Amino acid sequence: MSIIYFLIGCSILLALVFLGAFFWAQRNGQNEDLYTPSVRILLDDEPSDENKK
């Protein structure tokens, strides 16, 4: 059962990596604007419906 010590160590390490990733994203400003990307992704690069009309 002493494998549990190792497993818990791994899980905490992994969780710490995710916490670090969150801090990095926060510092990087990824959470500053949570709205615009949702609109931006709907805009095509070059919509061609101008010709189809």
Next chain:
Amino acid sequence: MAVNISAPTTCYHCGNDCEKDHYVLDNKDFCCVGCKGVYQVLANSGLCNYYSYNAHPGATLKSTEKRFEYLDDPSIINDLVDFTDDTITIVTLYIPYIHCSSCIWLLEKLNRFNPAIYYSRIDFLKKQVNIRFNNREIGLRQVVELLTDIGYEPLINLQDVIKKQQTGKGDNLVKKIAVAGFCFGNVMLLSFPEYLGLSAYEQTFRHFFGWVNVMFSLPVVFYSGREYFMSAYKNLRNRVLNIDFPLALGIAVLFLRTLAEVFTHSGAGFADTLCGLVFFLLVGKFVQQKTYYHISFERDYRSFFPVAVQAIENGVEKPLPLSELNVGQRIRIRNNEIIPADAILLKGDARIDFSFVTGESVPVKKVWGEVVYAGGRQTGEAIELEVIKPVSQSYLTRLWNNEAFTRVQDNRMQTFNQKVSRYFTIVLLVIAFGSLLFWLPGDVYLAFSAFTAVLIVACPCALALSTPFTMSAALGVFDRNFFYLKNAAVVEQMAAIDTIVLDKTGTITVGGENGISKKALLDNYQQQLVYSICRNSAHPLSVQICNYLHSSKQLPVTDYLELAGKGICATVDGHLVKVGSQSFLTGGANIAAATEVHVMIDETYAGYFGFTNKYRDGLEAITKLGTDYKLYLLSGDQDHEREALRPYFKDDGYMLFNRSPQQKLDFVKSLQLAGKKVMMIGDGLNDSGALKQSDLGIAITDNVNNFSPGSDAILDGRSLKLLPVFLKFSRDSITIIYISFCISLCYNLFGLSYAVTGNLSPLLAAILMPLSTATIISFTSIAAHLAAKKRKLR
């Protein structure tokens, strides 16, 4: 390329109705040169897809004049940009017009207009664009001019320059929540074996889990929860018992008992409850701190001053930053520009609109040599002035910095939370020490376990969360109805209001716009005569008549003469036309109370145009409040509208005219001294003192991005009629807080019944705390939405 088309059409660019003579390009209709110009710019760059995402996404260009010379000045550029080196400049500009996906699409393609702009990114909610450009090939001025060309004029003012330093505050809280959440999750995982029961030979695991839990509690207590200790300590020193004290006590006791139990191997400790408590508390705090990025409540006079003025030195005009403007300098103020400092008029026809300062919207005429006070807006031709006082000493600035106006509010009402938590803390301490003393003679261990258990289980987590969650739900409801509150505490203040004070100009009347009625029998030709003569005058009444008689044809005008304060006369197409006040035309006295403009053609009286103030459509609904609230009118204007307004207010005692900003403030103060809770609704700088003094200051505006004085709430003019509903809803919210307080008390009592016997198991605490929190959060949000539905709010 003016073409006549009979069918009514809308502008391809902005969606406004087009006049008979409008512009056509590429088979598309445009209402004005501005719209056509934007289309041309876009077409030349192959960006017409702008129009395919939304119908009519553009804005009407009000003026094609550009006034960005000051953006060539290196010191101003340095103040505005975020970063610059010898090749790259990064700048963030605020563009109020950003409103749809087309805006995002177009503004992120600035590179197509000019390759020297490397990058542009929109923050839609903040209405900001972040631009990175090569400063060797293109200057800041050209960038701003490009934005203006495509219909997105940035708003640049002094406050932009100042607000730089105020970022990164909420960021810290998010980090604390992240740490607390991380520890909470891990501790829950490690506590599970304890909940399910560990057999005798697994005791080593138990100790191991216990120590790991203590390790996880350390950052929660000393990093995430530190604020509660500091706040509790500060309040204790000020001899105030607020809710942070029992919270800090709970956190401390949880931590110490966990430490003791783990150290002595006597139990599993309460690390799970501790981490959960701090995590939920911080989430509640985060919800409470919800702010609006696009609305500023702390605006001051600087935000409506320009960044620079045109100074004249040795006959040459050059832009000068306001901070460098000195006494004795000559400045040039053009149409619609604001006079930044007290000055003497040297040249030109000054017609100053002081509505920001006094509330009076009719422009004041100034003659050569007269002193013009800061804060006025010139309407008409450009004027030249000599500065007699620096900006910091000018009338407007002094008014703003008036001690009474800037005084920190300390007479605000106590919130429900503050009132309750004092008694709560006392009762809690009595029970805790009571159980300690009760068990102490028999069993010291049991006594301390009961004492700590009481402090743990009664920790007012649910109580601390009930207010933020109810208020944030209420704030969301108000927000959807165009009523923006500064913070959650405002809802409570609103529920306690019993007196409402209304400003007149701009608040119950629609700013600057009058209802115009024609009391004259003019045939088509005569209308053209009047239109033609009025076209020559810049007087606001003339402009309104022109707008009213809109589509008339322009006739040749000769011998034009304008007499200030009287009227205009001229020979139009061979006819002598006089337009002006009654005394000007007939020689008699002015008898009418309302504003009237009379017309005389070839010495024959032809009738008049009547102007009445147009009231906002919410006025009826508001005056119905008169039964439950005391309703006052407080105006800076003359009392010529007393008769028109009498039906809306009880009697003349409730209508006060001719009040200066200071008198308005004093009036609100006198009401407060009489024990009233006053809500002030105003719009201009002249109300700002009263807004600050009142228990709840609401600034009303037609465009939330425009200037509004510092206030607790900003109300969109369209929603004024909903004000009675808002007031009722705020009371509903308070009721919800009361009920959720009772719910949380029930949980507390249930937990206490176990705690006083000293038999609180960690499992029970770990279940009770999140359960009560979840109940409170779901109850408050559901109840708030039901209440909004009941009040028929969106």
